[in-house]
Amino acid sequence: MTTPTRYPIMAIGGAEDKVGKLTILTAFFESAGGQQATIGIVPCASQEPSVVGARYYKIFTELGAQNVQVLDIRSPRECDENRWLELLDGCTGVFLSGGDQVRLFDFINNSTFMAAIMRRLHLGTLVVAGTSAGAAVMGEKMISGGSSGESPNRSLVDLMDGLGIIPELLVDQHFHNRNRMARLLSAIAAYPDKLGIGIDEDTCAAFRGDGTFEVIGKGAVTIIDPGGLTHTNHRLSDVTSPLSLHDLQVHVLSAGDRYNYKSRSICASVIEMTPSL
Known part of the structure; x- marks a missing residue:
């Protein structure tokens, strides 16, 4: 029996399968130790943490985790309490x-x-996994809200600090499902030093701990790389005026594709498997 690939960080685009093959949730479960895992669920992003916590508790228990805990933190000040820190200390x-x-x-x-x-x-x-809101907070900067369905513009996206789990990234979720390309482009215009990553529903960017991630799930992960950006009018534009962004690089990755977010390049194994045109 081969040892499952361990993904230290998993950013999930939301609406991951919870009733079928559970591909993404199983990958998290296995990365955390499989039947030896102790999994801590943190549902405080939700207005219904008891409901959300109970749902994931049932899923991970049925998958066979040794121990599942719902860390039902109800206020910011609770995050410094020993009862939660002790439970966290036991989690894989x-x-x-x-x-x-x-x-x-x-x-x-x-x-x-x-x-x-x-x-x-x-x-x-x-191992840390975040879905939807849990993925959005991964970067040093994060998209806190906004709109879709327009040309990229400054009013389309709200931005603030993130948790900095993977500082280089600026993450958007429910990506193609909610037509958020323009929103991510608007965010990258504001922070062109970051790598934009848009994750579809039931799709995961599974980080391998070596500067790369692998795509898992049924959708796509879209990369917006502004490393070669030669011009943007972001600082001079009106709030609702269309933004200019010249010489962006875009990648659309599907299941099995790998990307190096440190060197900002497609992994060679993917290139080697691509037939010549």
């Missing part, structure tokens, strides 16, 4: 649920709880 995997990314950020940013997660990630003793 933490799952950040969907909901409101601003609420999630407000609850756990600059907390002892978040510092413990970051320390464990650095030590390689914890």
